[in-house]
Amino acid sequence: MVKMNLCPKFETAFQLLGKRWNGLIIRVLLNGPVRFRDISANIPGMSDKMLVDRLKQLEAAGVVKRKVYPETPVRIEYLLTDKGKALEPALDEIQAWAENWMD
Amino acid sequence: MVKMNLCPKFETAFQLLGKRWNGLIIRVLLNGPVRFRDISANIPGMSDKMLVDRLKQLEAAGVVKRKVYPETPVRIEYLLTDKGKALEPALDEIQAWAENWMD
DNA sequence: ATATTATACTTACAAATAGTTAGTAACACA
DNA sequence: TGTGTTACTAACTATTTGTAAGTATAATAT
Numbered sequence: 001m002v003k004m005n006l007c008p009k010f011e012t013a014f015q016l017l018g019k020r021w022n023g024l025i026i027r028v029l030l031n032g033p034v035r036f037r038d039i040s041a042n043i044p045g046m047s048d049k050m051l052v053d054r055l056k057q058l059e060a061a062g063v064v065k066r067k068v069y070p071e072t073p074v075r076i077e078y079l080l081t082d083k084g085k086a087l088e089p090a091l092d093e094i095q096a097w098a099e100n101w102m103d
Numbered sequence: 104m105v106k107m108n109l110c111p112k113f114e115t116a117f118q119l120l121g122k123r124w125n126g127l128i129i130r131v132l133l134n135g136p137v138r139f140r141d142i143s144a145n146i147p148g149m150s151d152k153m154l155v156d157r158l159k160q161l162e163a164a165g166v167v168k169r170k171v172y173p174e175t176p177v178r179i180e181y182l183l184t185d186k187g188k189a190l191e192p193a194l195d196e197i198q199a200w201a202e203n204w205m206d
Numbered sequence: 207a208t209a210t211t212a213t214a215c216t217t218a219c220a221a222a223t224a225g226t227t228a229g230t231a232a233c234a235c236a
Numbered sequence: 237t238g239t240g241t242t243a244c245t246a247a248c249t250a251t252t253t254g255t256a257a258g259t260a261t262a263a264t265a266t
Contacts, residue, residue, distance in 0.1 A: 073213055090197045
């Protein structure tokens with residue numbers, strides 16, 4: 001039997017990226033801090049429920065931070081941590097691949 | 104409202120990569136052609152059913168090719184197309200990110 | 207005082223996807 | 237005739253995702 005030794009960290013990374021919406025959410029957040037509505041409006045087909053769920057998951061993974069501005073009405077911004085920003089080269093490579101090979 | 108214009112090709116790319124197992128399967132196939140059992144044995148937790156399903160999906164997407172050797176017992180190898188191999192830099196970036204930021 | 211508006215969620219339920227376990231077809235070999 | 241191996245398939249359950257509606261909060265409008 002052929003043994004390949006998939007890196008467990010790579011597996012963990014794909015528990016995040018290999019979930020629907022997560023890649024797109026991170027991509028949107030790479031443009032800078034944005035509000036819930038703005039993420040939602042820029043990802044067609046994704047429900048509020050999924051966005052809430054994914055933001056919680058990404059926050060728990062240390063990729064996204066939630067910042068509350070106690071204004072009226074309250075304003076909440078989502079932004080990438082350093083860990084999240086570090087995904088930019090990877091997402092850029094996926095973008096490049098998509099441009100070369102999709103359609 | 105903030106408009107970001109997510110690239111539709113990027114979205115399509117993440118319909119593939121943003122599905123459980125696909126990233127890991129492609130990663131294994133980057134080592135060269137392998138048989139069904141070998142993929143399966145190198146991805147802990149993934150059932151045969153999911154592997155069949157994903158290989159079909161990746162084949163339909165033009166990322167994976169299926170090669171039949173009419174031996175006894177029949178031998179079937181799965182390998183990446185050029186389109187599939189072109190994902191290597193992207194997966195390498197994810198690997199690098201995982202090594203720097205996981206745990 | 208009451209109604210209206212906006213934002214960031216929550217809830218209840220239906221539909222789709224994933225997981226588990228068992229089974230099958232094909233064929234050489236004992 | 238029976239056994240073993242490989243690459244699946246089928247039947248069923250569990251989990252995840254999707255849909256549609258609702259809620260809390262607080263300023264502003266009537």
